[in-house]
Amino acid sequence: MLILITYDVSTVDREGRKRLAKVAKKCVDHGQRVQNSVFECILDSAQFRRLKYELEELIDKKEDSLRFYNLGDNYKKKVEHMGAKESYDMESPLIL
Amino acid sequence: MKKLLNTLFVTLPDTYLSLDGDNIVIKQEEAILARYPLHNLEAVCTFGYAGVSPGLMGACASRNIDLTFMTRTGRFLARVIGESRGNVVLRKEQYRISDDDQRSALVARNMIIGKIYNNKWILERATRDYPLRIDADRMKKVTASLAGAMQQVREVEDLDILRGLEGAAAVQYNSVFDELILQQKKDFYFHGRNKRPPLDNVNALLSFAYTLLSNDMKSALEAVGLDAYVGFLHRDRPGRASLALDVMEELRGVYADRFVLTLINKKLIHGKGFYRKENGAVIMDDDTRKIVLKAWQERKQEKIIHPYLNEKMSWGLVPYSQALLLARHIRGDLDEYPPFLWK
Numbered sequence: 001m002l003i004l005i006t007y008d009v010s011t012v013d014r015e016g017r018k019r020l021a022k023v024a025k026k027c028v029d030h031g032q033r034v035q036n037s038v039f040e041c042i043l044d045s046a047q048f049r050r051l052k053y054e055l056e057e058l059i060d061k062k063e064d065s066l067r068f069y070n071l072g073d074n075y076k077k078k079v080e081h082m083g084a085k086e087s088y089d090m091e092s093p094l095i096l
Numbered sequence: 097m098k099k100l101l102n103t104l105f106v107t108l109p110d111t112y113l114s115l116d117g118d119n120i121v122i123k124q125e126e127a128i129l130a131r132y133p134l135h136n137l138e139a140v141c142t143f144g145y146a147g148v149s150p151g152l153m154g155a156c157a158s159r160n161i162d163l164t165f166m167t168r169t170g171r172f173l174a175r176v177i178g179e180s181r182g183n184v185v186l187r188k189e190q191y192r193i194s195d196d197d198q199r200s201a202l203v204a205r206n207m208i209i210g211k212i213y214n215n216k217w218i219l220e221r222a223t224r225d226y227p228l229r230i231d232a233d234r235m236k237k238v239t240a241s242l243a244g245a246m247q248q249v250r251e252v253e254d255l256d257i258l259r260g261l262e263g264a265a266a267v268q269y270n271s272v273f274d275e276l277i278l279q280q281k282k283d284f285y286f287h288g289r290n291k292r293p294p295l296d297n298v299n300a301l302l303s304f305a306y307t308l309l310s311n312d313m314k315s316a317l318e319a320v321g322l323d324a325y326v327g328f329l330h331r332d333r334p335g336r337a338s339l340a341l342d343v344m345e346e347l348r349g350v351y352a353d354r355f356v357l358t359l360i361n362k363k364l365i366h367g368k369g370f371y372r373k374e375n376g377a378v379i380m381d382d383d384t385r386k387i388v389l390k391a392w393q394e395r396k397q398e399k400i401i402h403p404y405l406n407e408k409m410s411w412g413l414v415p416y417s418q419a420l421l422l423a424r425h426i427r428g429d430l431d432e433y434p435p436f437l438w439k
Contacts, residue, residue: 090132091102093105094102094103094104095393096105
């Protein structure tokens with residue numbers, strides 16, 4: 001299934017900037033960065049639960065926020081793209 | 097059933113593949129071409145020179161991602177595999193069967209039955225679909241003789257006789273294979289199988305499709321804990337994945353041959369996409385290879401119902417499911433190995 005993850009991590013202090021880097025790294029490991037703090041990840045439900053848990057450990061709940069949108073298996077009709085930064089489709093043939 | 101993950105094909109020269117976190121990063125002269133999370137991949141296949149970092153090799157090995165190196169023409173060079181999976185007991189039993197000609201023959205004959213059955217079905221279906229374009233009388237003769245061969249194979253308990261029957265059936269099938277090519281007859285014809293090197297367009301395509309299939313088969317066998325190099329029908333030879341070739345027999349027709357026919361008959365590829373080297377070898381150009389790889393990946397995504405397991409799965413999981421059934425037979429959970437009999 002496709003999970004859309006977005007985050008807002010407070011960067012007013014050094015701690016916050018550290019958290020931001022860690023959250024971003026974790027997301028890069030699991031999916032495609034489609035915009036600065038927006039990631040599309042193809043995960044199964046076990047991977048999703050684990051990622052959710054790991055991200056929850058990283059953030060400071062008083063300052064930061066995370067949002068997960070579950071777009072399911074038939075996500076292709078639900079996503080439309082406009083403008084720059086063309087993305088790739090992780091489930092179609094990958095030939096370079 | 098296992099989920100079919102994606103395969104990444106790298107056909108560009110001068111690329112370097114490395115690991116960054118849990119991503120595979122593909123670079124060309126320091127510029128990052130792409131970055132994909134490893135958990136979405138089950139195989140990485142590179143053509144021509146592509147450097148791979150040791151870190152990435154390790155990550156692929158530990159996650160059971162198949163990393164294969166091939167030449168630009170699609171000839172197999174090397175693979176990186178991790179620790180053997182599955183249990184020793186299963187593999188030792190496989191070796192015992194392989195050493196025993198009679199027990200080998202009992203497994204191998206089912207694979208051959210699968211092959212002949214599937215090839216017969218391909219011919220019958222073509223005759224039914226295109227009765228006016230195909231020489232039906234000639235086809236009927238061949239399918240009748242294949243049906244006879246199947247009856248004989250069922251009784252055989254000797255490997256050499258089995259090989260003889262298999263060879264004869266293959267000759268019969270090959271004698272009418274050209275009839276199945278319905279389009280672009282000028283550029284695509286089949287006058288017999290030749291390989292190393294393939295001497296015409298169709299043979300070049302067949303060789304390429306068999307290489308792709310054998311890679312999938314090898315990793316499927318290893319994923320269930322069998323040794324892809326110890327076969328029953330094919331004799332042991334260093335560097336030859338005999339068991340993969342054995343199980344492939346029943347899939348060559350329905351999986352690879354039909355795939356090649358689709359490419360030609362649907363005009364996805366053209367005669368211009370092939371060129372001939374000085375030694376007569378026919379090679380496809382880079383664009384054609386990309387088209388073929390894309391179509392191969394799409395074929396793997398297509399859904400079928402497995403005739404024995406009665407379960408819906410993608411074509412790409414058929415090698416895996418056959419490997420699983422073979423392991424069950426070797427372990428003694430199934431009395432006979434059930435070949436893939438396509439309907």
